[in-house]
Amino acid sequence: MIIIGFEPTFLLMIVAINLAFQFFVHTQIVGKLGWLEHIFNTPSHHRVHHAINKGYIDKNFAGVLIVWDKLFGTFAAERDKEQNQYGIIGHCDSVNPWTISVMQWRIMLKQLQAATNFSEKSRVLFGYPSHRIKPSENDE
Template sequence: MEKWILFGMAPVFLALVALEAWYWHRRRPGMYSGIDTLSNAALALMHQVADAIAWLVVIGVYYAVYRHRVFDLPAASPWTIAGLFLAQDFFYYWFHRASHRIRWLWASHVTHHSSERLNLSTAFRQSLTYPISGMWLFWLPLAWLGFEPTHIVAVVAINLGFQFFVHTQAVGRLGWLEHVFNTPSHHRVHHARNAKYIDRNYAGVLIIWDKLFGSFVEEDPQVPCEYGIVGQVHGHNPIRLTFHEWIAMFRDAMRARGWRGAIWQLFCPPERALSHPRADAGPDTTAR
Protein backbone atom coordinates (compact mmCIF):
# COMPACT_ATOMS: atom_id res chain seq x y z
CA MET A 1 0.00 0.00 0.00
CA GLU A 2 2.83 2.40 0.83
CA LYS A 3 4.21 2.00 -2.69
CA TRP A 4 0.88 2.82 -4.29
CA ILE A 5 0.21 5.88 -2.13
CA LEU A 6 3.60 7.38 -2.97
CA PHE A 7 3.24 6.30 -6.60
CA GLY A 8 -0.11 8.11 -6.76
CA MET A 9 1.52 11.27 -5.40
CA ALA A 10 4.40 11.04 -7.89
CA PRO A 11 2.85 13.39 -10.53
CA VAL A 12 2.51 16.10 -7.87
CA PHE A 13 6.07 15.55 -6.69
CA LEU A 14 7.49 15.68 -10.22
CA ALA A 15 5.50 18.77 -11.15
CA LEU A 16 6.73 20.61 -8.06
CA VAL A 17 10.34 19.58 -8.71
CA ALA A 18 10.04 21.00 -12.24
CA LEU A 19 8.43 24.19 -10.92
CA GLU A 20 11.10 24.67 -8.26
CA ALA A 21 13.89 24.01 -10.79
CA TRP A 22 12.40 26.67 -13.09
CA TYR A 23 12.07 29.07 -10.13
CA TRP A 24 15.71 28.69 -9.13
CA HIS A 25 16.96 28.74 -12.73
CA ARG A 26 15.74 32.33 -12.92
CA ARG A 27 17.18 33.36 -9.53
CA ARG A 28 20.04 31.05 -8.46
CA PRO A 29 20.97 28.52 -11.17
CA GLY A 30 23.26 26.45 -8.94
CA MET A 31 20.39 25.28 -6.76
CA TYR A 32 19.72 22.39 -9.15
CA SER A 33 22.16 20.15 -10.97
CA GLY A 34 21.03 17.83 -13.74
CA ILE A 35 23.35 14.99 -12.68
CA ASP A 36 22.44 15.40 -9.01
CA THR A 37 18.73 15.30 -9.80
CA LEU A 38 19.14 12.21 -11.99
CA SER A 39 21.09 10.52 -9.21
CA ASN A 40 18.28 11.34 -6.77
CA ALA A 41 15.73 9.86 -9.16
CA ALA A 42 17.75 6.66 -9.61
CA LEU A 43 18.09 6.28 -5.84
CA ALA A 44 14.34 6.77 -5.45
CA LEU A 45 13.55 4.03 -7.97
CA MET A 46 16.00 1.63 -6.32
CA HIS A 47 14.50 2.41 -2.91
CA GLN A 48 10.92 1.88 -4.07
CA VAL A 49 11.67 -1.53 -5.56
CA ALA A 50 13.51 -2.68 -2.42
CA ASP A 51 10.79 -1.26 -0.17
CA ALA A 52 7.99 -3.00 -2.06
CA ILE A 53 9.79 -6.34 -1.79
CA ALA A 54 10.54 -5.77 1.90
CA TRP A 55 6.90 -5.02 2.78
CA LEU A 56 5.80 -8.23 1.05
CA VAL A 57 8.16 -10.08 3.38
CA VAL A 58 7.61 -8.25 6.68
CA ILE A 59 3.86 -7.63 6.50
CA GLY A 60 3.44 -11.19 7.81
CA VAL A 61 5.52 -10.24 10.85
CA TYR A 62 3.20 -7.30 11.45
CA TYR A 63 0.13 -9.53 11.34
CA ALA A 64 1.81 -12.03 13.67
CA VAL A 65 2.33 -9.22 16.19
CA TYR A 66 -1.17 -7.88 15.52
CA ARG A 67 -2.67 -11.21 16.57
CA HIS A 68 -1.30 -10.52 20.05
CA ARG A 69 -2.52 -6.91 20.15
CA VAL A 70 -3.25 -5.18 23.43
CA PHE A 71 -6.37 -3.33 22.23
CA ASP A 72 -9.11 -4.02 19.69
CA LEU A 73 -9.27 -0.61 18.04
CA PRO A 74 -12.19 0.27 15.72
CA ALA A 75 -10.50 0.78 12.37
CA ALA A 76 -12.86 3.46 11.05
CA SER A 77 -12.97 5.56 14.22
CA PRO A 78 -11.64 9.13 13.89
CA TRP A 79 -9.96 8.62 17.26
CA THR A 80 -8.18 5.52 16.00
CA ILE A 81 -7.00 7.33 12.89
CA ALA A 82 -5.81 10.32 14.91
CA GLY A 83 -4.12 8.04 17.42
CA LEU A 84 -2.35 6.12 14.66
CA PHE A 85 -1.13 9.33 13.05
CA LEU A 86 0.20 10.66 16.35
CA ALA A 87 1.79 7.36 17.44
CA GLN A 88 3.41 6.75 14.06
CA ASP A 89 4.88 10.25 14.01
CA PHE A 90 6.24 9.68 17.53
CA PHE A 91 7.91 6.44 16.51
CA TYR A 92 9.20 8.09 13.33
CA TYR A 93 10.96 10.68 15.47
CA TRP A 94 12.81 7.95 17.37
CA PHE A 95 13.61 6.03 14.20
CA HIS A 96 15.05 9.20 12.67
CA ARG A 97 17.01 10.09 15.78
CA ALA A 98 18.40 6.56 16.01
CA SER A 99 19.38 6.76 12.34
CA HIS A 100 21.74 9.60 13.21
CA ARG A 101 23.14 8.09 16.41
CA ILE A 102 23.52 4.38 15.58
CA ARG A 103 25.95 3.60 12.79
CA TRP A 104 24.09 0.52 11.53
CA LEU A 105 21.09 2.74 10.81
CA TRP A 106 23.20 5.68 9.64
CA ALA A 107 24.71 3.42 6.96
CA SER A 108 21.33 3.62 5.21
CA HIS A 109 20.32 7.14 6.18
CA VAL A 110 23.61 8.76 5.15
CA THR A 111 22.53 8.40 1.51
CA HIS A 112 19.73 10.89 2.09
CA HIS A 113 22.14 13.45 3.55
CA SER A 114 24.91 13.02 1.00
CA SER A 115 23.88 15.77 -1.42
CA GLU A 116 25.46 19.21 -1.05
CA ARG A 117 22.23 20.67 -2.41
CA LEU A 118 18.84 20.89 -0.77
CA ASN A 119 15.84 21.04 -3.08
CA LEU A 120 12.65 19.07 -3.58
CA SER A 121 14.46 16.40 -5.57
CA THR A 122 16.63 15.71 -2.49
CA ALA A 123 13.57 14.10 -0.90
CA PHE A 124 13.93 11.32 -3.52
CA ARG A 125 17.47 10.55 -2.36
CA GLN A 126 16.81 7.37 -0.36
CA SER A 127 18.63 4.11 0.24
CA LEU A 128 17.48 0.66 -0.83
CA THR A 129 19.10 -0.73 2.35
CA TYR A 130 16.56 0.63 4.85
CA PRO A 131 14.90 -2.80 5.16
CA ILE A 132 18.30 -4.31 6.03
CA SER A 133 19.10 -1.68 8.65
CA GLY A 134 15.70 -2.31 10.23
CA MET A 135 13.49 0.72 9.63
CA TRP A 136 10.39 -1.50 9.65
CA LEU A 137 11.09 -2.60 13.24
CA PHE A 138 10.20 0.85 14.56
CA TRP A 139 6.54 0.51 13.49
CA LEU A 140 5.99 -2.95 15.01
CA PRO A 141 4.80 -1.54 18.37
CA LEU A 142 1.88 0.03 16.50
CA ALA A 143 0.64 -3.43 15.47
CA TRP A 144 1.06 -4.67 19.04
CA LEU A 145 -1.02 -1.73 20.30
CA GLY A 146 -3.82 -2.78 17.96
CA PHE A 147 -3.50 -0.72 14.78
CA GLU A 148 -4.24 -2.71 11.63
CA PRO A 149 -0.99 -3.37 9.69
CA THR A 150 -2.20 -2.09 6.31
CA HIS A 151 -3.29 1.12 8.02
CA ILE A 152 0.17 1.44 9.58
CA VAL A 153 1.78 1.12 6.17
CA ALA A 154 -0.58 3.76 4.76
CA VAL A 155 0.19 6.24 7.54
CA VAL A 156 3.94 5.66 7.11
CA ALA A 157 3.51 6.52 3.42
CA ILE A 158 1.50 9.66 4.18
CA ASN A 159 4.13 10.78 6.70
CA LEU A 160 6.91 10.28 4.15
CA GLY A 161 4.82 12.03 1.50
CA PHE A 162 4.44 15.06 3.74
CA GLN A 163 8.19 15.23 4.18
CA PHE A 164 8.71 15.76 0.47
CA PHE A 165 7.41 19.30 0.87
CA VAL A 166 9.92 20.36 3.52
CA HIS A 167 12.96 19.72 1.31
CA THR A 168 13.15 23.21 -0.13
CA GLN A 169 14.93 26.53 0.22
CA ALA A 170 12.25 28.37 -1.71
CA VAL A 171 9.89 28.67 1.28
CA GLY A 172 10.69 30.91 4.24
CA ARG A 173 9.30 30.76 7.74
CA LEU A 174 5.60 29.97 8.10
CA GLY A 175 4.45 31.89 11.15
CA TRP A 176 2.57 29.95 13.84
CA LEU A 177 2.96 26.70 11.91
CA GLU A 178 6.62 26.72 12.92
CA HIS A 179 5.58 26.01 16.52
CA VAL A 180 3.72 22.78 15.72
CA PHE A 181 4.80 21.32 12.37
CA ASN A 182 8.00 20.32 10.66
CA THR A 183 8.57 23.08 8.10
CA PRO A 184 11.12 23.81 5.37
CA SER A 185 12.96 26.07 7.84
CA HIS A 186 13.20 23.31 10.46
CA HIS A 187 14.24 20.72 7.89
CA ARG A 188 16.94 22.94 6.40
CA VAL A 189 18.52 22.83 9.85
CA HIS A 190 18.26 19.04 9.85
CA HIS A 191 20.11 18.72 6.55
CA ALA A 192 22.85 21.18 7.51
CA ARG A 193 26.29 20.00 8.59
CA ASN A 194 27.17 23.16 10.52
CA ALA A 195 28.24 22.43 14.10
CA LYS A 196 25.27 24.45 15.37
CA TYR A 197 22.74 22.47 13.37
CA ILE A 198 23.97 18.92 12.97
CA ASP A 199 21.83 16.10 14.38
CA ARG A 200 18.86 18.33 15.12
CA ASN A 201 15.18 18.56 14.11
CA TYR A 202 14.33 14.90 13.52
CA ALA A 203 10.60 15.57 13.10
CA GLY A 204 8.46 13.83 10.52
CA VAL A 205 5.27 15.90 10.62
CA LEU A 206 5.18 17.40 14.13
CA ILE A 207 8.12 19.41 15.46
CA ILE A 208 6.78 19.04 19.00
CA TRP A 209 8.83 15.86 19.53
CA ASP A 210 12.09 17.74 19.01
CA LYS A 211 10.96 20.41 21.45
CA LEU A 212 9.94 17.80 24.02
CA PHE A 213 13.13 15.74 23.75
CA GLY A 214 15.71 18.49 23.42
CA SER A 215 16.76 18.12 19.80
CA PHE A 216 15.21 21.32 18.40
CA VAL A 217 17.27 24.15 16.94
CA GLU A 218 15.81 27.12 15.11
CA GLU A 219 17.24 28.25 11.79
CA ASP A 220 19.49 31.26 12.31
CA PRO A 221 19.63 33.81 9.47
CA GLN A 222 23.18 34.66 10.62
CA VAL A 223 24.33 31.05 10.16
CA PRO A 224 23.55 29.87 6.60
CA CYS A 225 23.05 26.13 6.27
CA GLU A 226 25.85 24.14 4.68
CA TYR A 227 24.51 20.91 3.20
CA GLY A 228 26.07 17.49 2.86
CA ILE A 229 28.03 15.32 5.30
CA VAL A 230 31.37 15.61 7.04
CA GLY A 231 33.68 13.46 4.95
CA GLN A 232 31.66 14.37 1.88
CA VAL A 233 31.22 11.71 -0.78
CA HIS A 234 31.87 13.39 -4.11
CA GLY A 235 30.24 11.89 -7.17
CA HIS A 236 26.80 10.81 -8.25
CA ASN A 237 27.03 7.05 -8.72
CA PRO A 238 23.89 5.65 -7.01
CA ILE A 239 25.66 2.40 -6.11
CA ARG A 240 28.48 4.22 -4.35
CA LEU A 241 26.07 6.58 -2.62
CA THR A 242 24.09 3.58 -1.37
CA PHE A 243 26.91 1.38 -0.12
CA HIS A 244 29.89 3.60 0.76
CA GLU A 245 29.13 3.71 4.49
CA TRP A 246 28.27 0.00 4.67
CA ILE A 247 31.68 -0.78 3.15
CA ALA A 248 33.47 1.61 5.53
CA MET A 249 31.55 0.21 8.51
CA PHE A 250 32.41 -3.43 7.85
CA ARG A 251 36.01 -2.49 7.07
CA ASP A 252 36.23 -0.70 10.41
CA ALA A 253 34.70 -3.72 12.16
CA MET A 254 37.34 -6.00 10.62
CA ARG A 255 40.21 -3.78 11.74
CA ALA A 256 38.82 -3.18 15.23
CA ARG A 257 40.42 -4.87 18.24
CA GLY A 258 38.48 -7.97 19.27
CA TRP A 259 34.84 -8.86 18.83
CA ARG A 260 33.69 -6.12 21.21
CA GLY A 261 35.49 -3.54 19.11
CA ALA A 262 33.92 -4.99 15.96
CA ILE A 263 30.41 -4.77 17.40
CA TRP A 264 31.13 -1.24 18.62
CA GLN A 265 32.03 -0.19 15.06
CA LEU A 266 28.69 -1.52 13.83
CA PHE A 267 26.54 0.24 16.42
CA CYS A 268 28.56 3.19 17.71
CA PRO A 269 27.63 6.83 17.02
CA PRO A 270 28.87 7.52 13.48
CA GLU A 271 31.43 10.13 14.57
CA ARG A 272 33.16 7.46 16.70
CA ALA A 273 33.89 5.27 13.66
CA LEU A 274 37.55 4.47 13.00
CA SER A 275 37.28 5.80 9.46
CA HIS A 276 35.41 8.98 10.35
CA PRO A 277 37.23 12.25 9.56
CA ARG A 278 36.66 13.28 13.18
CA ALA A 279 36.97 9.96 14.95
CA ASP A 280 38.90 11.74 17.72
CA ALA A 281 35.89 13.94 18.50
CA GLY A 282 34.59 14.04 22.06
CA PRO A 283 31.53 12.02 23.08
CA ASP A 284 29.21 15.03 22.79
CA THR A 285 30.37 16.00 19.30
CA THR A 286 28.01 14.78 16.61
CA ALA A 287 29.64 16.13 13.49
CA ARG A 288 29.38 14.15 10.28
Protein backbone atom coordinates in the same frame (compact mmCIF):
# COMPACT_ATOMS: atom_id res chain seq x y z
CA MET B 1 -3.80 -1.15 4.59
CA ILE B 2 -6.16 -2.35 1.87
CA ILE B 3 -5.75 -5.95 3.09
CA ILE B 4 -6.95 -4.99 6.56
CA GLY B 5 -10.03 -3.19 5.22
CA PHE B 6 -9.17 0.39 4.29
CA GLU B 7 -10.69 1.74 1.09
CA PRO B 8 -8.20 2.13 -1.78
CA THR B 9 -9.33 5.73 -2.33
CA PHE B 10 -8.51 6.51 1.31
CA LEU B 11 -5.03 5.04 0.87
CA LEU B 12 -4.45 7.06 -2.32
CA MET B 13 -5.59 10.22 -0.51
CA ILE B 14 -3.10 9.59 2.35
CA VAL B 15 -0.27 8.96 -0.14
CA ALA B 16 -1.12 12.19 -2.00
CA ILE B 17 -1.20 14.20 1.24
CA ASN B 18 2.14 12.73 2.32
CA LEU B 19 3.74 13.55 -1.05
CA ALA B 20 2.43 17.11 -0.88
CA PHE B 21 3.81 17.50 2.65
CA GLN B 22 7.21 16.11 1.58
CA PHE B 23 7.29 18.54 -1.34
CA PHE B 24 6.43 21.36 1.07
CA VAL B 25 9.13 20.61 3.69
CA HIS B 26 11.82 20.22 1.03
CA THR B 27 11.41 23.73 -0.38
CA GLN B 28 13.91 26.57 -0.03
CA ILE B 29 11.29 29.19 -0.86
CA VAL B 30 9.29 29.08 2.39
CA GLY B 31 10.87 30.88 5.35
CA LYS B 32 9.87 30.64 9.00
CA LEU B 33 6.18 30.08 9.73
CA GLY B 34 5.61 31.81 13.06
CA TRP B 35 3.73 29.84 15.71
CA LEU B 36 3.65 26.71 13.52
CA GLU B 37 7.42 26.40 14.12
CA HIS B 38 6.69 25.49 17.76
CA ILE B 39 4.59 22.43 16.89
CA PHE B 40 5.17 21.17 13.35
CA ASN B 41 8.10 20.16 11.18
CA THR B 42 8.47 23.08 8.79
CA PRO B 43 10.75 23.75 5.81
CA SER B 44 13.06 25.70 8.14
CA HIS B 45 13.38 22.73 10.52
CA HIS B 46 13.83 20.28 7.68
CA ARG B 47 16.63 22.33 6.11
CA VAL B 48 18.48 21.92 9.41
CA HIS B 49 17.90 18.15 9.20
CA HIS B 50 19.66 17.98 5.82
CA ALA B 51 22.44 20.48 6.61
CA ILE B 52 25.96 19.56 7.72
CA ASN B 53 26.70 22.89 9.42
CA LYS B 54 28.20 22.67 12.91
CA GLY B 55 25.34 22.25 15.39
CA TYR B 56 22.93 20.85 12.77
CA ILE B 57 24.17 17.26 12.52
CA ASP B 58 21.93 14.67 14.25
CA LYS B 59 19.10 17.20 14.60
CA ASN B 60 15.43 17.56 13.64
CA PHE B 61 14.33 14.00 12.90
CA ALA B 62 10.63 14.90 13.08
CA GLY B 63 8.26 13.64 10.43
CA VAL B 64 5.33 15.92 11.22
CA LEU B 65 5.56 17.11 14.85
CA ILE B 66 8.75 18.93 15.89
CA VAL B 67 7.71 18.67 19.55
CA TRP B 68 9.35 15.23 19.73
CA ASP B 69 12.74 16.68 18.83
CA LYS B 70 12.25 19.37 21.45
CA LEU B 71 11.33 16.75 24.08
CA PHE B 72 14.27 14.47 23.31
CA GLY B 73 16.94 17.14 22.83
CA THR B 74 17.45 16.66 19.09
CA PHE B 75 16.03 20.03 18.03
CA ALA B 76 18.04 22.85 16.46
CA ALA B 77 16.55 26.05 15.07
CA GLU B 78 17.78 27.30 11.72
CA ARG B 79 20.17 30.22 12.13
CA ASP B 80 19.04 33.10 9.92
CA LYS B 81 22.44 34.60 9.18
CA GLU B 82 24.18 31.36 8.20
CA GLN B 83 23.98 29.69 4.80
CA ASN B 84 23.06 26.01 5.09
CA GLN B 85 25.59 23.60 3.68
CA TYR B 86 24.09 20.34 2.43
CA GLY B 87 25.70 16.98 1.84
CA ILE B 88 27.34 14.22 3.81
CA ILE B 89 30.35 14.18 6.06
CA GLY B 90 33.36 12.65 4.39
CA HIS B 91 34.67 12.66 0.87
CA CYS B 92 33.56 10.44 -2.00
CA ASP B 93 35.63 10.43 -5.19
CA SER B 94 33.01 8.56 -7.20
CA VAL B 95 30.05 9.75 -9.23
CA ASN B 96 28.62 6.21 -9.33
CA PRO B 97 25.20 6.31 -7.57
CA TRP B 98 25.71 2.86 -6.03
CA THR B 99 29.13 3.77 -4.62
CA ILE B 100 27.77 7.00 -3.17
CA SER B 101 24.75 5.18 -1.68
CA VAL B 102 26.82 2.59 0.17
CA MET B 103 29.75 4.84 1.13
CA GLN B 104 28.48 5.50 4.68
CA TRP B 105 27.76 1.77 5.20
CA ARG B 106 31.35 0.98 4.18
CA ILE B 107 32.70 3.58 6.62
CA MET B 108 30.49 2.16 9.38
CA LEU B 109 31.73 -1.38 8.65
CA LYS B 110 35.36 -0.22 8.87
CA GLN B 111 34.59 1.55 12.14
CA LEU B 112 32.95 -1.61 13.46
CA GLN B 113 36.03 -3.66 12.56
CA ALA B 114 38.29 -1.08 14.23
CA ALA B 115 36.23 -0.99 17.43
CA THR B 116 38.06 -2.77 20.22
CA ASN B 117 35.29 -3.37 22.75
CA PHE B 118 31.54 -3.87 23.06
CA SER B 119 30.92 -0.25 24.01
CA GLU B 120 32.64 1.07 20.87
CA LYS B 121 30.88 -1.49 18.66
CA SER B 122 27.51 -0.49 20.15
CA ARG B 123 28.27 3.18 19.54
CA VAL B 124 29.10 2.44 15.89
CA LEU B 125 25.90 0.44 15.37
CA PHE B 126 23.40 2.39 17.46
CA GLY B 127 24.89 5.80 18.23
CA TYR B 128 24.47 9.06 16.40
CA PRO B 129 26.86 9.33 13.45
CA SER B 130 28.61 12.30 15.11
CA HIS B 131 29.25 10.19 18.24
CA ARG B 132 30.86 7.26 16.45
CA ILE B 133 34.55 6.57 16.69
CA LYS B 134 36.45 8.63 14.17
CA PRO B 135 37.62 6.80 11.04
CA SER B 136 41.25 6.93 10.13
CA GLU B 137 42.36 9.17 7.27
CA ASN B 138 42.30 6.17 4.90
CA ASP B 139 38.61 5.52 5.62
CA GLU B 140 37.37 8.79 4.19
